[in-house]
Amino acid sequence: MQYILQNPGTVLKLTLEHIQISLISVAVSIVIGVVIGIILTRIKILQGPVLGLAGVLYTIPSLALFAMLIPFFGLGLKPTVFALILYSQLAIIRNTVSGIETIDPSIIEVAEGMGMTGWQKLFLVELPLGLPVIMAGVRMVTVMAIGVATIASYISAGGLGDLIFLGMQTVDLNVIFAGALPLIILALGADRILVLLQRKLERWREDLPSTGLVKEG
Amino acid sequence: MLQYILTHQAEFMVLLRQHVILTCSAIGLATSIGIPLAILASRIPFLERPVLLLGNLGQTIPSLVILALCIPFLGIGFAPSLAALFLRAILPILMNTFTGIKNVEHGIIEAARGMGMTENQILWKVQIPLTVPVMIAGLRTAVVQAVSLATLAAFAGGGSLGDLIQQGIMMVDQERLMTGAVSTAALALLADFIIGLLQQWLTPQGLKISA
Amino acid sequence: MIRLENVTKQFGVVKAVDQVNLHITPGEFLVLIGPSGCGKTTTMKMINRLIDPSAGRILIKGKDISAEDPIQLRRQIGYAIQEIGLLPHMTIADNIALVPRLLKWPKKKQRQRVEELLEMVGLDAATFMHKYPRQLSGGQRQRVGVARALAVDPPIMLMDEPFGALDPITREQMQDEFIKLQEQVKKTIVFVTHDMDEALKFADRVAIMNHGKIIQCDSPEMILRRPANKFVRDFVGSDHTLKQLSLIKVKEAMITDIDTLHPDNTIAQAKELFKRGSSNIVVVAKTGEAIGYINREDLNKTPEDRFVSEITVNSISTVASDKTLKDALTVMLKNDAGYIAVSDENRKPVGLITSSRLRQIVSEPRLNSREEQ
Numbered sequence: 001m002q003y004i005l006q007n008p009g010t011v012l013k014l015t016l017e018h019i020q021i022s023l024i025s026v027a028v029s030i031v032i033g034v035v036i037g038i039i040l041t042r043i044k045i046l047q048g049p050v051l052g053l054a055g056v057l058y059t060i061p062s063l064a065l066f067a068m069l070i071p072f073f074g075l076g077l078k079p080t081v082f083a084l085i086l087y088s089q090l091a092i093i094r095n096t097v098s099g100i101e102t103i104d105p106s107i108i109e110v111a112e113g114m115g116m117t118g119w120q121k122l123f124l125v126e127l128p129l130g131l132p133v134i135m136a137g138v139r140m141v142t143v144m145a146i147g148v149a150t151i152a153s154y155i156s157a158g159g160l161g162d163l164i165f166l167g168m169q170t171v172d173l174n175v176i177f178a179g180a181l182p183l184i185i186l187a188l189g190a191d192r193i194l195v196l197l198q199r200k201l202e203r204w205r206e207d208l209p210s211t212g213l214v215k216e217g
Numbered sequence: 218m219l220q221y222i223l224t225h226q227a228e229f230m231v232l233l234r235q236h237v238i239l240t241c242s243a244i245g246l247a248t249s250i251g252i253p254l255a256i257l258a259s260r261i262p263f264l265e266r267p268v269l270l271l272g273n274l275g276q277t278i279p280s281l282v283i284l285a286l287c288i289p290f291l292g293i294g295f296a297p298s299l300a301a302l303f304l305r306a307i308l309p310i311l312m313n314t315f316t317g318i319k320n321v322e323h324g325i326i327e328a329a330r331g332m333g334m335t336e337n338q339i340l341w342k343v344q345i346p347l348t349v350p351v352m353i354a355g356l357r358t359a360v361v362q363a364v365s366l367a368t369l370a371a372f373a374g375g376g377s378l379g380d381l382i383q384q385g386i387m388m389v390d391q392e393r394l395m396t397g398a399v400s401t402a403a404l405a406l407l408a409d410f411i412i413g414l415l416q417q418w419l420t421p422q423g424l425k426i427s428a
Numbered sequence: 429m430i431r432l433e434n435v436t437k438q439f440g441v442v443k444a445v446d447q448v449n450l451h452i453t454p455g456e457f458l459v460l461i462g463p464s465g466c467g468k469t470t471t472m473k474m475i476n477r478l479i480d481p482s483a484g485r486i487l488i489k490g491k492d493i494s495a496e497d498p499i500q501l502r503r504q505i506g507y508a509i510q511e512i513g514l515l516p517h518m519t520i521a522d523n524i525a526l527v528p529r530l531l532k533w534p535k536k537k538q539r540q541r542v543e544e545l546l547e548m549v550g551l552d553a554a555t556f557m558h559k560y561p562r563q564l565s566g567g568q569r570q571r572v573g574v575a576r577a578l579a580v581d582p583p584i585m586l587m588d589e590p591f592g593a594l595d596p597i598t599r600e601q602m603q604d605e606f607i608k609l610q611e612q613v614k615k616t617i618v619f620v621t622h623d624m625d626e627a628l629k630f631a632d633r634v635a636i637m638n639h640g641k642i643i644q645c646d647s648p649e650m651i652l653r654r655p656a657n658k659f660v661r662d663f664v665g666s667d668h669t670l671k672q673l674s675l676i677k678v679k680e681a682m683i684t685d686i687d688t689l690h691p692d693n694t695i696a697q698a699k700e701l702f703k704r705g706s707s708n709i710v711v712v713a714k715t716g717e718a719i720g721y722i723n724r725e726d727l728n729k730t731p732e733d734r735f736v737s738e739i740t741v742n743s744i745s746t747v748a749s750d751k752t753l754k755d756a757l758t759v760m761l762k763n764d765a766g767y768i769a770v771s772d773e774n775r776k777p778v779g780l781i782t783s784s785r786l787r788q789i790v791s792e793p794r795l796n797s798r799e800e801q
Contacts, residue, residue: 013305014338028256049330056262056406058361059361059402059405059406059409060401060406061364061365061366061367061368061402061405061406062365062368062403063368063369063371063379063382063398063400063401064253064368064397064398064401064402064405065395065398066398067284067395067397068384068395068398068399068402070386070391071391071394087310109286109405115242125285143277144275146279147278147279147281147282149278150279150281150282151280151281151369154386155222155386159357161281164281164282165372167285168284168288168372170290171288171289171293173225173289176286176288176289179282179285180278180282180285180286183278183279183282184277184278187278187279188277191277200250202383209281209312209313324509324510324513325516326513327478327509327511328507328509328513328514328515329515330478330502331476331478331502331507331509331513331586332503332507332526332527332530332576333498333499333501333502333503333504333505333527333530334499334526334530335499338530346517347515347516347517351613360711361726380680384642389492421516421517421518422517422518422519422560423515423517423518423519423560423561424516424517426560426562426563
């Protein structure tokens with residue numbers, strides 16, 4: 001705690017940097033991932049290859065991915081955001097596809113029967129109904145982005161990772177804590193906010209209140 | 218890159234070996250402790266909430282933070298690296314096994330009980346076999362995360378292929394950097410592939426058929 | 429066989445089962461029925477101690493089951509529930525042999541039993557043994573469920589809506605097969621359902637439950653004819669008459685004094701029959717099957733040296749004697765026929781069902797033979 005109390009300005013600055021990195025990459029990831037996901041629900045033969053590729057990207061260790069991007073982007077924010085977007089694609093694409101594809105087919109049929117155009121069906125039925133599942137993907141991606149962004153400090157992206165690396169080098173628990181504490185709060189806070197948001201979006205899904213009776217026949 | 222490996226063969230092999238040893242021992246430990254712990258926790262009702270809470274909390278902590286926190290206590294080298302990898306890997310294994318066992322359809326368990334299976338028989342013959350796919354999915358996550366974290370062990374003096382990346386960045390040596398990056402990526406994909414095979418092999422036949 | 433004495437089960441403040449008394453005799457088919465939440469499943473689950481009663485006791489063959497080891501008890505009671513009860517990771521053979529395996533039967537005996545049971549429920553053993561539940565249709569899974577419950581030949585079977593998840597046609601078919609199976613195996617069965625038609629079809633006695641209490645426990649006929657109160661009457665429903673028809677076997681209600689003629693008999697022979705007072709003449713082929721009937725008017729218009737075949741009305745529908753009157757009615761409606769022949773298992777005509785006969789039965793239900801026993 002000592003370090004935080006002595007250098008509140010630094011910690012705050014790094015925290016804001018961290019939020020900035022995470023927010024930018026998550027926002028861009030959602031846009032790209034959802035669009036790709038929607039395309040995959042229309043062109044099903046692409047599902048295997050695209051999800052396979054996203055899976056491969058997801059498997060690559062973060063330090064290795066950052067390193068591979070250095071020759072193209074140099075150091076700093078650019079390779080970091082790019083790497084985070086690549087990592088996020090698996091969860092967002094997969095959840096978009098399954099969110100849309102698990103909608104009760106009869107609902108889709110009704111939408112089509114009412115004469116909805118493809119775009120209307122997408123925005124009025126598929127995306128709203130698929131949203132809870134997509135949100136679950138967003139949650140995973142956000143927590144991951146906050147975590148992986150710490151490693152990006154090593155390629156000069158800034159953020160709370162700076163304190164972690166500094167603390168590791170100087171073997172100073174105070175400094176490590178100064179980075180770890182805001183990080184954990186950030187991750188848990190973001191997760192919590194998204195859970196609440198998810199629940200709000202999911203309200204229509206809730207089953208009828210249970211009566212507390214034994215399940216019968 | 219290939220040339221780099223050939224000219225630095227001995228050094229490369231040492232790092233590769235350390236990377237593999239670190240990952241394998243962490244996964245071995247995490248599996249042999251995580252699975253029994255999960256089974257135990259699933260049998261003791263009051264453990265359910267704390268386990269879920271701790272598991273979800275733990276999974277939001279960034280890998281680098283776990284590694285960093287091990288250093289002040291265990292120094293640098295193999296020990297803190299192994300500890301960090303173990304802590305990272307045990308969570309998905311434990312959580313998946315635990316939730317898998319807990320989520321086996323109630324009707325199936327009731328049927329098994331109704332036929333006169335003891336609680337132990339229900340656990341070993343029904344719940345655990347049905348949980349295998351979820352369990353291995355957890356193992357898969359654990360392995361991928363462990364291989365990734367093992368790269369970072371370079372920062373804790375754990376010695377791994379991450380060393381090449383670290384040195385490459387410091388010395389602005391692109392050859393070394395790419396060798397490290399590509400070989401860790403390949404290692405991660407290979408590990409993932411092997412677990413995929415394991416999943417195929419261990420999943421009970423009857424569960425492979427989609428309902 | 430099974431006796432429930434003042435059995436009560438309380439969950440918190442809710443009395444799921446309230447002072448239930450039941451005596452189920454050996455070989456009896458008892459159906460527990462009622463709206464959901466009425467306590468029927470809870471009542472059943474107390475018999476194999478999946479749930480223990482809060483008060484009262486349950487005796488099986490005179491022994492209080494609360495003193496028995498629940499595991500041993502359950503292994504002696506067959507248990508079949510909706511299809512989810514099959515273990516998806518085990519083959520059909522392993523599923524059926526589950527209890528025999530728990531009882532450590534020798535491998536060979538297990539295998540024999542599996543084959544025997546699969547044949548019994550109408551599945552080809554060689555084809556199905558090594559399949560997994562997810563490879564089977566709903567109806568096939570259900571058969572396996574029944575086979576599994578019969579595995580160690582338990583004297584008692586508990587069944588919780590075992591046909592509940594099936595489509596209506598498969599369900600009907602399974603029910604018919606199950607009735608035949610029960611005639612063979614003669615188990616004491618406690619069967620839970622919410623489907624009145626199913627209850628009436630199977631039951632020796634139906635126990636109608638509501639709010640944890642047994643409202644009426646009686647034979648299907650009595651439930652239909654003398655419902656204890658409005659609840660039972662409403663629960664039984666308004667298609668009462670049709671339900672009654674489904675309770676009566678064709679062979680119990682058919683007109684049995686029929687005469688048969690062959691197509692190559694002469695008109696003179698036919699007239700002779702009528703003169704002797706016969707009014708129901710069925711024309712049968714050499715093989716014994718009914719092929720048609722003759723009208724009296726046609727007979728009188730035809731010279732005596734001609735043959736029966738010339739005046740045979742060549743269409744007569746038949747119904748098997750072990751079907752119900754509801755089935756007979758269905759056949760009549762489908763063929764727009766005023767009467768149909770009843771055939772025995774060798775497809776020989778043994779009687780007739782006419783529309784006036786059906787009317788008579790519906791208006792004076794005393795004809796039912798089961799009540800006379």
